[in-house]
Amino acid sequence: MxxxxxxxxxxxxxxxxxxxxxxxxxxxxxxxxxxxxxxxxxxxxxxxxxxxxxxxxxxxxxxxxxxxxxxxxxxxxxxxxxxxxxxxxxxxxxxxxxxxxxxxxxxxxxxxxxxxxxxxxxxxxxxPLAGLTAYQVLTGALTVQEGDVVLVHAAAGGVGSIAVQLGRHLGARVIGTASERNHDFLRELGAEPVTYGEGLAERVRALAPEGVDAVFDTVGGEALKVSADLLAPGGRLASIADASVVDLGGRYVFVRPDAADLARLADLAEQDVVTxxxxxxxxxxxxxxxxxxxxxxxxxxxxxxxxxxxx
Missing domain, CATH: 3.90.180.10 (Medium-chain alcohol dehydrogenases, catalytic domain)
Structure with a gap:
């Protein structure tokens, strides 16, 4: 072959x-x-x-x-x-x-x-990989529920874009970081876009003055450090990019194959919940x-x- x-x-x-x-x-x-x-x-x-x-x-x-x-x-x-x-x-x-x-x-x-x-x-x-990552982080590590405010980093990427859609399906309000060229794309997915980079904390606080309930980090580094300071009391933090999230009280997640989770994602795709x-x-x-x-x-x-x- x-x-x-x-x-x-x-x-x-x-x-x-x-x-x-x-x-x-x-x-x-x-x-x-x-x-x-x-x-x-x-x-x-x-x-x-x-x-x-x-x-x-x-x-x-x-x-x-x-x-x-x-x-x-x-x-x-x-x-x-x-x-x-x-x-x-x-x-x-x-x-x-x-x-x-x-x-x-x-x-x-x-x-x-x-x-x-x-x-x-x-x-x-x-x-599969992007969808399972988003699903396992949101429903497992972050236990996102209806009414939560969720911050998703790199929300226009493969994992981030599916995380936005799944977060909205779970009843959360989703804020997503992305470059300005992708802001309209995020709005179409149901997220409130913010530009990443210097001043990110202030831009997120302008949208969520009381902090966010959960952060889904796909970037690591400085974005992860800023995220920890944006959490509301009892907030949850998870990263798929930076294992130092554990030092900040969060969870590091490496996606695992799971046929049942994947079948659930396929069903959501057929229902047009996830594109x-x-x-x-x-x-x-x-x-x-x-x-x-x-x-x-x-x-x-x-x-x-x-x-x-x-x-």
Missing amino acids: KAISYSGYGGPEVLEYGEARDPKVGPDSVLVKVRAAAVNPVDWKAREGYLDPVLDAVFPVIPGWDVSGVVIQPGASVTEFVTGDEVIGYVREDFLSRGTFAEYVAAPVRTLARKPRNLTYEEAAGL VHVDETFPLERAADAQRLSAEGRTRGKIVVTVPWTD
Whole structure:
């Protein structure tokens, strides 16, 4: 099969497009013919070796954890899916090797759910990692409830844009940080936009003088430090970008595959509660360009790699 892979850590230049071994299908996995795979910041961070302290890399590594596609072959013990089912998945294992930037991926059934019927393959590929992150932070770490005021950092990005929509669905008032060019986009999603950078605290306090009930940090650094000072009494703080959030009394969250959570997100997508904005698509052979764009950190919504359908 055709795939993108790298044989050692490094910049985007280590990514190679070519032939890779067809994946074997274990008893608890299904073989998925990939139609699209979303790009996430963790992809280039893994490629550069940032995850090496916690995840072994079995080289050559095929990157990518998000996928949408069609089941070609269920594993021997799989009863949840049959050949021809359209699926989405956050296909993460506890090592780096068998990713989704390929024509086929053997996906553990615990990582999959049925694809929302109203989403394109490209849109559906952008839902799993970003959607699960937003869902698990809002409903778990932050326990967002109706009437809460929630601050979401980088609210126009892949995770942030879904967090805005889920927060509104949970009955919260959502304030979102973004560059001015994305303010109208955030308003369309239901958020009250504020510009990030110097003076952020004052701009947020102008909207929420008594503080915010919860902060969803996707940026880390100075934005995280400012956030802690913006919390109302009893406020909750969670970050997916900066583990030092624990020192501030908050929670650090690393998203985990969960088939039930993913199925819930798929249902919300079919109800038009959650939409996925695809900013740009790249063919599989240009995955290095897709990762370069992701690393710039200015994407609205998702970047997606597409795999042409061939019989």
